[in-house]
Amino acid sequence: MKDKKKIFLIIGITVMALIGISAIFSWKKSGNEAPEAEVLPVISESCKNSIVQIQTEQFWGSGFIYRVTDTEIWVLTNRHVVETAETCDVVFAKGFYYEGAVERLYEDHDLALITVERADMDSEDLETVKPIEALASQDELEIGDRLYLYGSAAYPGSHYYGAQLLDVEIEVPEMGDSFLVGMLNEDQEWSLIENGSEKTAKLEDGLSGSPVFEEHGRLVGILAGGNDKTFVAVPVWHITAENGLSED
Known part of the structure; x- marks a missing residue:
């Protein structure tokens, strides 16, 4: 059954990719220079196998591999993506997918933990799974720092945006303590980064x-919501300290 699932997934990803490419090339190019040449390869190489897509019968969203234990793969996403489901499909970066259990919905933040059993995964697939490295301390961030959003709107890792940190700690109703991220370019439009260049695009x-x-390429947070100008994210220091997901 796994081989059959992979075939259907490849077809689905191909269709979504074509749709995504069509939309991307219809976006207006910005006049901004691309980010430093060395930044994109570092983030892409270090993070690409950690990015996943979450699919339920009603919704889809993005997520990432937070931790790999002896028995499970821990995947994090937003609570609102999976709160109506008990299980979901976790689509990994290499194109395979497995069923995940919605293990926990967190009340204080828009955060959910999904677990995938290692015993259910092919050994070759398991070898490609990589957890994300998290930022060690909030003190390493400063207002104005450049940040990168790496999401799975069409397929795992399909969308990659540049932004900047506007505020380290704000209180957002129903989301808890968050940090605020805003647009980077002078035209006040989101910067979609593709093939080393930037284009203006909507989220x-x-x-x-x-x-x-x-x-x-170190994790600083998880996108929780936003609008045309800014988005908010749950900081990684809350994910680890307040939600029982510490490496300890």
């Missing part, structure tokens, strides 16, 4: 649960 549906990185 797409399906980005909820996307990881947010700093320039060295």
Whole structure:
């Protein structure tokens, strides 16, 4: 059954990719220079196998591999992506997918933990699974720092945005303590980064649960919501300390 699932998934991803490519090339190019050449490969190489897409019968969203234990793969996404489901499909970066259990919905933050049993996975697939490296301390961030949103609106890792940190700690109703991220370019439009260049683009549906990185590819938070100008993210220091997901 796994081989059959992979075949259907490849077909589905191909269709979604074609739709995504069509939309991307219809976006207006910005006049901004691309980010430093060394930043994109660092983030892409260090994070690409950690990005996943979450699919339920009603919704889809983004997510990432937070931890790999002896028995399970821990995946994080937003609570609102999976709160109506008990199980979901977790689509990994290499194109395979497995059923995940919605293990826990957190009340204080828009956060959910999904677990995938290692015993259910093919050994070759399991070898490609990689957890994300998290930022060690909030003190390593400063207002104005460049950040990157790496999401799965069309397929795992399909959308990659540049932004900047506006505020480290704000209180958002129903989301808890968060940090605020805003647009980077002078035209006050979101910067979609593709093939080393930037284009202006809107934030797409399906980005909820996307990881947010700093320039060295370390996780700083998880996208929770936003609008045309800003988005908010649950900081990684709350994910680890307040939600029982510490490495300890």
